[in-house]
Amino acid sequence: MKCINLSSEEKLKEAAKSVFLKKGFAGTTARDIADAAGMNIALTNYYFRSKEKLFIEIFRDLFQLYCTNTIKILEKPIGLEEKIIEIIEEDYRMMKEEPTLVLFIMTEIHRDCENLLPELSKYKELLNGILIKQIEDAKKNGLVRDIEVEHLMPIIMGSLQFVFVGKNMHRKMYGLSEEDFDQFTETHKNHVIGMVTNYLFRSS
Template sequence: MMQMVSSTEEKIKEAARKVFLEKGFTGATTRDISKEAGLNCALMNYYFRSKEKLFAFVFEEMLQLFFQGMITVLNKPISLKEKIIELIEHDFQTFKQNPSLCIFILNELHRDPDQLINLIQTAKTQAALLFEQQLNEAIRQGIVRPVKMQHVLSLLLSNTQFIFLGKAITMSTWQMDEEAFNTYADDHKRFITEMIINFLFIAEPMPESISDIELQQVN
């Protein structure tokens, strides 16, 4: 019996993830979710009572997926350059595997900013101070140009998010299939990694993994 309950709950959660990521809170209905799950509305309401309760679960899960991975990277005992490269990699992989996540976060930021801001504040207290100290020390040593942590994180997020926000337009305009877009995204990741590292770090060569030799291979 418990296994059946768990299976039904997971089916509802999976359907809710798909529908909310595609339509957001405002656009989604309980009927949409129940149809996606292959269940009737009464059964779905029995398990989760309301659309709000189900959305709260999906919203927190999706944001945790993004922010917890970022926090893990920020807390790693690695160099600042390695950390920035890993942050770019984390963002790209997260959005590549969940392409609707960008739009979902932006939509909910406009609809209910307080909920997202509270989660960001929690993440900030856990890891951002360590990253800021590491950045400021690199600036003091003359390794990195003077720049605030907020600008660094904005550079990373904006450059990684936009390619996935515009995925449908890019694929249509340049007649790409999914495989071609993934190749394009991987190339773009290398380009922005080089640009950000070269901008931040003063007269230091790129790591071998993203060197000029590798970049030339896509030209």
């Protein structure tokens, strides 16, 4: 029976994704999306029933993009220091690919946390369950500083992601071109690696 043309539906979804990423839910109109896709205004509702349903679908995808690869690294059977470096490298790669993603995620969760993160606790388990054990083991052996994962992760994510959250502010403040900014974030990432590993493994 219902055999939706994936080409049109996905074209619309891709357009919506890029507009939502740029302007957020409140700042985006159905016409913005239709225009960006080069399609008729009615098609948003034909394929996705409403602007909000389309948004939620896209948000889920983007939240996956934000988390999934990091979680995969957490599950890898490698040493703690190597793992943390890989997490930072992966996080950096993800933001270089989609520089507005972090601010988008934070803004929309702030706007409508309950609807957008109904089952977040599973992420908590995935994100921390594995790492906690690894860190506890290292602590017992005196190889690592005494810090909870609940603080370590925001320190890593924060010090790294913040330059992307405030991309426009940093670009304007330091007068950076797009290329300059790329260079800036890469150097920054290396400082983060240095600081975090130093604090965890080589501090006095």
